[in-house]
Amino acid sequence: MGEALYRKYRPKSFDDVVGQDHIIKTLKNAIKSGRISHGYLLSGPRGVGKTSVARIIAYTINDTHYNDPNASLDIIEIDAASNRRIDEIRELRDKVNIAPSSSKYKVYIIDEVHMLTKEAFNALLKTLEEPPKHAVFILATTEAHKLPETIISRTQHFTFKLIPKKKTTEHLKALSKKESIKATDEALELIAHYGQGSFRDSVSLLDQASGIEGEINEYSILELVGAPNSDYAKSLLNICTNGNLKELLKKIDSYRSDGTNPAILSEQLLQLIRQRIASDNRSSHDIELMKRLIEVPASYDPDQALELSLISYSLNFISPLKNQSQVTKQSSATVIEASKIPPKKSKTKKQSDQKSNLTAEVWQDVLNQIKSKHNTLHGIAKMAEAEVSDGTLRLTLPYEFHKNRLQEKANLNIISSITQSITGDNPSIEITVKKNYDNKQSNDSEPTSNSLEVVSKIFGGGEVLD
Known part of the structure; x- marks a missing residue:
């Protein structure tokens, strides 16, 4: 079984990290000058390098190679999602006083730290307040706002950013060349777009697309992610602004039968609405539609959420005479x-x-x-x-x-x-x-x-x- 590309190309040194120069430069200088903190907090969106950087910090401060099996004995990774109770943190607190086996520091990487319970946070706080000299804690989270201020204030907080589309595309081109994956520039740009700033998601999508026969083009990527072409979204928006409910419902049934991803279609519609707002063709109802579309991906049923959003928007453009006709038909049918x-x-x-x-x-x-x-x-x-x-x-x-x-x-x-x-x-x-x-x-x-x-x-x- 081949290794997944995102694992194969996981950063193993600070120089390998993509799009986080503001963090890497600071960390490299601090470690080089010997200013090692007892606690680091790495926060930001998923797939932008938080866990990878945590591991790189651990290996760098211990002056060991990333793949050194002996060094890994002194690097303990804990998934807070499955070890969130106070008992696990108390056990960690009891072990933290044990000296490292072969390295200078014993490093504890706690991933998704926001998942810890209140009691577990209190137990962790005790250790962060008075840590042993050999212990370093690196906390990683996608939701820093859920952490108690007392925890944040006792760490050096580094905020990771989404990776720019241009930078992601450049790295995807280099990676494709190494892996002998044939893909057009337009396809790689589209992969970077649907990666939404997550380098890991972009690499995973390229890995998935590599199974496509022949050269990867933009149409094969659109089909892979379940996205309609841009003309489809424009057509849907035009139907709404014409107030044609019957045609709109047909169009909705059509995208459902095609297996279109409602989250991606919502994003395309959002882009079109933004363009409308910037032009003279805007409507007073555009902002309300934007609010509804933003909520579609996270809703319980994205399909229904998108349908209701479009119907609500379309009803604003029905003239009184046309409105009466549609209501009458509905009345007689009911x-x-x-x-x-x-x-x-x-x-x-x-x-x-x-x-x-x-x-x-x-x-x-x-x-x-x-x-x-x-x-x-x-x-x-x-x-x-x-x-x-x-x-x-x-x-x-x-x-x-x-x-x-x-x-x-x-x-x-x-x-x-x-x-x-x-x-x-x-x-x-x-x-x-x-x-x-x-x-x-x-x-x-x-x-x-x-x-x-x-x-x-x-x-x-x-x-x-x-």
Whole structure:
């Protein structure tokens, strides 16, 4: 089995480190002059060299070669994600007084240090306050803001930066030449782009692309990462600004069936929106779309998050006449759905009051729990009007596509399990679509302005024009 490229080309000396010159220069000068600190904190994004630099510091201050097996006895690496409890840190504290076996310093590298518990941090603090002369601690983390100030203040803090695209591309070219990988300059630039400043991710993507038959080009990289070409994103944005909901939903179904990565598509749309804002073609709704797109990659369901973002944006560009037409079509289509609901028997005042209380309390509790775990699902569920009666949870939604999303098996299971955990019962769930038309105008299918106000309120639209 061949060695992964990112492991094969992991930096083994300060000169091998890419894109962190501001840190490397300081460390080299300090070590050369003998100013060794008892504690270092290396923070920054993933894949930019933190752990590699920690190891290089350890070997350099002990004046040993990176691959010297004897030196490694005095370099202890600890993964804080799996050794986060106070017991592990106490054990480390007990051992820290033991002198190194063959080196000048005993170095403790604690990776992902932000994962330690509060009690473990307190135990570590004791050691950092009064460390033995032979002990050096190197802490690495992607989330320095989660560390107690008392820990940070007792270390030399070095902040790693994302590696510039140009520098990453240059190193990918050199690496491709060494490995006899044929790739166009455009493909390597694209790899650096999708590496998003992480040299490790960029090298891993090149390694993955090296299995492609023939020369690697930009189209093969786009296919590999599940990204559409730039024209696709432009087309999608144009459909939104034309206010064509029907065409937009078709386009969304199309990118799903093609296996397009929603996070990458969101990034492409963000770039286009930035260009729009800088031009005279901008819209007052562009900033809101940017906010939504930024949240897509980290959402519970990126596909649904992107769909809702685009639909919400598109509704801002529907003219009043066109809006009425679309609402009318939706209204007539939902009459059938509403007719499926069996007629309700008259209830006593006591029953009616009980139903109202259950709706307000139980459903709100369900929504709160959904929000804490499933942000995208919460965005749809909060639009529902809820009723709980006769052991049935009835959810009424404004649009068919909301109903379809909520009826997906995974989403129904989440709602059902949370409802059961709160009530102790296992109610059946009935999902319908709300009538969006005035009975007075049902014969000619003309929606009232109230219908438009409902649509605008749901999707955060602007002023409704009569």
